[in-house]
Amino acid sequence: MPTTVLMHLVFYFRINMSAFPVFLCTIVIFFFSCSSGSSNEHNTTATTQTTAAPSYDNSLVKGRVIDSVVCKNNSQNYALYLPSYYTADKTFPCIYFFDAHARGALPLRLYKDLAEKYGFVLVGSNVSKNGTACEATNDGVKSLLEDVRARINIDAKRIYTCGFSGGSRVASSVAIMDGGIAGVIGCAAGFPPVEQGIPNKFDYFGLVGNFDFNLTDMEQLDAALDQNGFTHQLLTFNGKHDWPPAEEMQTALLWIQVNAMKENVQPKSDTIVAALKNDYSRYIADAASSGDLIREQALLSGIVRVLNGIEEVSSFQKRIGDLVVGDAYKKAIATHMQLQQAEAQLQQELVKQFTTQNEKWWKKEIATMNQSIHTAKTKQEGQMYQRALNYLGLVSYMNSSHAINTGDLANAATYLGIFKMADPHNPDCGYLSATYFMKKGKPQQAIASLNEAASLGFSDVAQLTTDSAFGSLHDDVGFKNIVNKIRANATR
Numbered sequence: 001m002p003t004t005v006l007m008h009l010v011f012y013f014r015i016n017m018s019a020f021p022v023f024l025c026t027i028v029i030f031f032f033s034c035s036s037g038s039s040n041e042h043n044t045t046a047t048t049q050t051t052a053a054p055s056y057d058n059s060l061v062k063g064r065v066i067d068s069v070v071c072k073n074n075s076q077n078y079a080l081y082l083p084s085y086y087t088a089d090k091t092f093p094c095i096y097f098f099d100a101h102a103r104g105a106l107p108l109r110l111y112k113d114l115a116e117k118y119g120f121v122l123v124g125s126n127v128s129k130n131g132t133a134c135e136a137t138n139d140g141v142k143s144l145l146e147d148v149r150a151r152i153n154i155d156a157k158r159i160y161t162c163g164f165s166g167g168s169r170v171a172s173s174v175a176i177m178d179g180g181i182a183g184v185i186g187c188a189a190g191f192p193p194v195e196q197g198i199p200n201k202f203d204y205f206g207l208v209g210n211f212d213f214n215l216t217d218m219e220q221l222d223a224a225l226d227q228n229g230f231t232h233q234l235l236t237f238n239g240k241h242d243w244p245p246a247e248e249m250q251t252a253l254l255w256i257q258v259n260a261m262k263e264n265v266q267p268k269s270d271t272i273v274a275a276l277k278n279d280y281s282r283y284i285a286d287a288a289s290s291g292d293l294i295r296e297q298a299l300l301s302g303i304v305r306v307l308n309g310i311e312e313v314s315s316f317q318k319r320i321g322d323l324v325v326g327d328a329y330k331k332a333i334a335t336h337m338q339l340q341q342a343e344a345q346l347q348q349e350l351v352k353q354f355t356t357q358n359e360k361w362w363k364k365e366i367a368t369m370n371q372s373i374h375t376a377k378t379k380q381e382g383q384m385y386q387r388a389l390n391y392l393g394l395v396s397y398m399n400s401s402h403a404i405n406t407g408d409l410a411n412a413a414t415y416l417g418i419f420k421m422a423d424p425h426n427p428d429c430g431y432l433s434a435t436y437f438m439k440k441g442k443p444q445q446a447i448a449s450l451n452e453a454a455s456l457g458f459s460d461v462a463q464l465t466t467d468s469a470f471g472s473l474h475d476d477v478g479f480k481n482i483v484n485k486i487r488a489n490a491t492r
Helices: 003-016 020-032 105-118 134-151 166-177 215-227 246-262 270-289 293-307 314-324 327-354 359-375 379-405 409-422 427-439 443-455 461-466 468-473 477-490
Strands: 066-070 077-081 090-098 121-125 154-164 183-187 203-209 232-237
Touching (some): 077 105, 105 121, 409 427
Parallel strands (some): 090 121, 090 154, 183 203
Antiparallel strands (some): 066 077
16 A cells, blocks of 8 residues: 555544544534523433423334434434333433444443433434545434434433544534533544634543553543543543443443533432442542552542532542652653653554565564563553554554455455454454455355354444445355344344
């Protein structure tokens, strides 16, 4: 691949997991997203409708995830979860989800129990994804927001967006350009490129795995939000580049509710406040016991921000003061900055070498990186090497995909080999390998690769069944079995 193309793609890696144009195209339509609501009386789950209600859709199933709700004005669709006790007589808070691969139902299945517990309507876009064409993205987001408002009684003061990876940047874009968004839960990626100042402030809760190659970017965003007066929190969990576990998402939902209480759009609930305080205390204790002073300080500062004015926080403030004046904390900050610089340099070197070295060289390099993960002097250093290896997996994915799509099958084979060595448990490697084998005229090898993808958890049924590369396999018994396996993955 020409170097200019590679560097262009790497810019996408750092910014958007592949689809920087998604932001450029969709940002213009977000002015349509939310109308202001009347000042109703609120409660924890729902608000009694005090004015004449519009004609909402009473046919929607409650208490289970609906994979596809077709918009009334066009063929766009979205996934939906309504709490079992939803009624159009009351307003409910709503979270719009944007997945990087338009898997609208995936986050809803992950978090539906939380929605049931706290009374949230969940909506998942089946259109917005990395690489979506401008027109399709514009139409999809606008249709989604308008259709939900028309059919479901949403509390206009408690509208939130949430996204994963490139979808996280879309979720932030909505809030940046629309004053009707109360908060954003950003998972595994931060804001899109913003050339001008942000016209609307909103609460921001970031979630990122400690092995996620976007961790540094999200740490830098968290620092910038602090400097610019945003209500914010960054929470790390033990994981890679993926949707966070329900346990961490529950903390995010508790956090946005406590902020809503402070803003007087949700009445105070001692139960919710206590649950959030308990979560923070657990995370702080874990950080302290593992010697992660930077994380401990960030969490202590977070609990002060969110509970100040609603609970006593002087004990946490004292702990922050005692922590930051110590030499150990100052040393931890210096070491952290060094590791961030080393990680950035390592990522640049991986990109530089990717198209110039063969599989034999990469086999040795990856073995060295794996050894460095286990022999690192500190836990943080080991995590840095794991993130770098995961980043190599991303570079491999992007280059493999580009080579396959442009017919560069010789290089595609090499890139797929590197991908499998760097990230052997990634189902996307099997899927791309299957596409490669179809272009090589080897359908049985493609079937085997798809089976591998399914066994590793590939769950995008729509992508598989609409991908023209596999059109000739639709009547194949083996392919049909794979579709069933992937469909089962999607419903777990």
